[in-house]
Amino acid sequence: MSQATAEATLPFEEALAAYDPVLGLEVHVELGTNTKMFCGCATAFGAEPNSQVCPVCLGLPGALPVVNEKGVESAIRIGLALNCEIASWCRFARKNYFYPDMPKNFQTSQYDEPIAFNGHLDVELADGSTYRVEIERAHMEEDTGKSLHVGGSTGRIHGATHSLVDYNRAGIPLIEIVTKPMTGAGERAPEIAKAYVATLRDLLKALGVSDVKMEQGSMRCDVNLSLMPKDSTTFGIRSETKNVNSLRSVERAVRYEIGRHAAILSSGGKVTQETRHWHEDTGITTAGREKSDAEDYRYFPEPDLVPVAPSAETVEALRATLPEPPAARRKRLQSAWGYSDLEMRDVVNAALVDLIDETVTAGASPAGARKWWSGEIARRANDAGSDVPTYAASLAVTPAHVVELESLVTGGRLNDAMARQVWDGVLAGEGTPTAVADARGLELVQDTGALQAAVDKVIAANPDVAQKVRDGKVQAAGALIGQVMKEMKGQADAAAARQLILDSLTN
């Protein structure tokens, strides 16, 4: 648990009555390239510390960087997907500062010549409205190593007796996406911040450039926030809350910082320009490093690398590889599938859009696809701490199975209850739906003779109920249907059984 104590905060509504928040978000995304940005080392997450290193990413004397072309392509695709202009010529720059987890004591980054700039991303809010987030730039850089501070209580460098450094992460390609300051968000600022990060995450996932796992740090968010008095247009002093690494935390951090800034300002104080640490457990931020605009990284163009100069043809070829924007795709699919807003939201939240799309494309009905993927399997996936697509893949359960199951129902072989049993079998690894149905001997009895015999038997055994039906209480037939189904060991079409009962008693 964090030791830090919370500072004074003003209630959210009170803060917003007096001040307008100005929000800025910086998101770092680790690209999912197979190799690092400037060397051939692997990038797998969770490998043995310092097992994915070489002279280049360890910054050994004499080693030189070579740009990963895939990394540049990903950067350009991200830029295009964010509606940015793409630089026809740009350079890497060295950002110079000393830190033990940075092998060269400079980070190879971009400074005044980013690969992508001047874009926007439209973000849908809960009330159905859209907020346009202006993108200032997206630039390429390399990640640093990872320090593990040992011996202190907080895991931070202060109080630690020593530190261990894992350079596996050093040199992994990063894209930093920086928004322009967002104004006019008012009380929607926390929601916009969260929605922006969520939308960006979906976009990057759809692009296939990153696994965007916030919990593993492959997507990291810094929240810049300042307040200005309602009647002012001059930005206040901002705080920079680092590493806010879940969607919920983004929303909470913005809300917290609004309250904290407002408390300082309303009591006549001055906000300190500094970085802040976010505490997930307590939902507060605490002071980090004090920052000034004069902080000097002595940027200069990286002389070990040649400029990046993508041709117009290259950029257009990459544009052609862009997937449909996730929001547009969701709208298109919702309308094609005929889902209600609520149904669609559930499907999106459960990460089922792709799976249902594949299943419908493979021949299932949209209703059926939704029904089978969000039922039993979703419950089991949840128990396993997984999402449905991952869980289904681990079971080797595919859209084709859903299509087959549904066709067994529409073809009349199975009723709904039987189909559920078959699905259980499929999930248990017993084979395809047909194989499971065969093995379990599940089949609707089509022979009306057998069904009629069962109906006659049940009517004979329940004269009182039969008489009620004859007297016009048709709903009483339900009890008889149940018994007929029992007699048939479930392998009957309930609708057919009902029809036969009514026919037998009303003619």
Add this chain to the structure above:
Amino acid sequence: MTNELITASAADLAARLAAREISSAELTQACLDRTAAVDGVVHSYLHVDAEGALAAARAIDERRAARESLPTLAGVPIAVKDVMTTKGLPTTCGSKILEGWIPPYDSTVVTRLKAAGMPILGKTNLDEFAMGSSTEHSAYGPSRNPWDLDRIPGGSGGGSSSVIASFQAPLATGTDTGGSIRQPAAVTGTVGTKPTYGGVSRYGLVALASSLDQAGPCARTVLDTALLHEVMAGHDPMDSTSIDAPVPAVVEAARRADVSGMKIGIIRELTGDGFQAGVQQRFDESVQHLVDAGAEVVEVSCPSFTYALAAYYLILPSEASSNLAKFDAMRYGLRVAPHGIDDPSAEQVMAATRDAGFGDEVKRRIILGTYALSSGYYDAYYGSAQKVRRLIADDFTRAFEAADVLVSPTAPTTAFAFGDKIDDPMAMYLNDIATIPANLAGVPGMSLPSGLAPEDGLPVGFQILAPAMQDQRLYAVGAALEARLLSAWGAPLLHSAPDLTAAGKGA
């Protein structure tokens, strides 16, 4: 016999090795014996690898005995400047901060020497991190000029120039950031080439100034220099700034030695005032030799060269300040605990190590560079220097429209005495006035001996400069001049150098 082997040219030795008249083991042993006899006074080497060199020599002899077809220089031993990484052999860059560091990888140049079958005799001395013109800034003591042991052998590559001038090796590698191959060649009566920037891979070259550094060959004849140039040069995918084009036909040009019809441009700004009388005299005579050989002489003006030194001493320290940041005691090299601090932080260890590990000249340039890159000063210093750099490149472009090659004395003076300029950095820097423009523009340059200055009997260097990727022109002109001078002298210049074995016994 031994004496004759060590004074022979590499071309001659290669022919005799190929004819199996001599063995590489015998030749390598002769070089090592010479080192044992004279390096006590010359101090060319920081590290001698007798065992490794002899093993490599024997391996080549075996392959030759097995009738394998071998590269031209196979079996000819070579000395390597201690700024190039050598797997398993110490690489100190003449600095205490890298004392004891054994690189885990070979620089591309060393990989190519090994592939060419050249036994590596050892690592040669240099000014710390190649910063200097005299080797007086080596942390391990200076090398001495075989012509006069009280004088400097040039720098930074004074180890490589003296090792070949004292007949310890027929060939050596050098690096040239502002003249570190050419000026040592000039003051020791040897030959050295700085190839076109990007002509030789910088991978594994411990960087001084990335945009200026270029590795090249050092030898006693123009043809030997060409033979080594051909081994070292060529595209390397590990160096982004490496040129992906065929190596200029330098050996062929050296063999043809043809200057008929060539236009030789004398750079007005690099003659006359400020050049020692004997240096100017030998230069003028050499130009006349070229005219006699069929060349035409024109005068060209390069007005921006006046600012070359100033621009160079902003760009070099800027890049160096960043390149040398990696020496922080965290991963390799020296580690010094700060005095009087019980539980030092990583930053305190970094500071203490850099304080103890770097010499004065290195610190001077780090401070200069850090200042020049600082925000608020960047445009005035680094930015302006880059503009001057472009003007110098423009001067070259114009000059090469009027002339095929440009010529000047390599250095304003012959070798100066130890201590003469050590306390006057500006005087030391001025020694590189004629060599620096080529580095700023990335064009190739060569220095070869043009005789002894009458007033002090010390060698004078003649510099030839060619357009980028026209390195072969250096060799055509250099070989033509060398042939004329040789017939005028009757014997190679180095044959009139003092007998070092006598000095060795006296020391």
